[in-house]
Amino acid sequence: MNSIIEKYLLLVEKISNTTKAHKSFGTDVDIYRSEIHIIQLIGDRGEVFISEIARLIGVTKGTVSQIVSRLEAKGLAEKSVDKSNNTRQLVQLTPKGKTAYRAHVDYHLRKHREMECYLASLTEEQSLVLEKFLTTAHEMIEDHQ
Numbered sequence: 772m773n774s775i776i777e778k779y780l781l782l783v784e785k786i787s788n789t790t791k792a793h794k795s796f797g798t799d800v801d802i803y804r805s806e807i808h809i810i811q812l813i814g815d816r817g818e819v820f821i822s823e824i825a826r827l828i829g830v831t832k833g834t835v836s837q838i839v840s841r842l843e844a845k846g847l848a849e850k851s852v853d854k855s856n857n858t859r860q861l862v863q864l865t866p867k868g869k870t871a872y873r874a875h876v877d878y879h880l881r882k883h884r885e886m887e888c889y890l891a892s893l894t895e896e897q898s899l900v901l902e903k904f905l906t907t908a909h910e911m912i913e914d915h916q
Contacts, residue, residue, distance in 0.1 A: 775890055775898060776883065778905035784808075785912050797874035798867050800845040807875050809838050810847060810864065814872030818863040820853065836860075847871055 793801040802810070812827060813819050821839060825832045839862050842848035847868035853859040864872055890898065 773887075773890065775902045775905065776886065778902065778909060780883075781909055782905060782912070785909070794878075796871040796878070798845075798847070798871050800847070800867075802845070802847070802871055805838055806842055806845075806847070807871065809835070809842065810868055810872050811875055813848060813862055813864050814869065814876075818861050821850075821860045821862060824862070842868065 793803045794807070796802050796807060808828070809824060812824055821835050822832055824839075825835045828835075839848055839850060842862075843850065845867075846865055848862050848864055850860045850862050853861050890901075893901065
């Protein structure tokens, strides 16, 4: 993914974290923002350790475990013990979780297509300026948390 888009999405995510909105993402359950982004992470990797999810999104393992437990209760994910290390838990998506993952990916593709077209129209210099701005904005948000 283009690094400018990644930084834009990080900024949008930071701004949106206060919302409690949910969607079903093609399933029969309500899926909240924190849950769908964990689903996204798992779906991108196939399976992932709870500790790795925590490291990647910057929260505690306990927080991730709680979210994963909710995903399990909704039939979206399942945990298993790592055979090579009994202290680590692997998480993978169920078929219903994969449906939500694909719907979420499609949602982002549709929503960000206009932004991608805009970014493609920029000169290299304009892109660098925009990327610098987003990097600075992200650092400023991090400093205020």
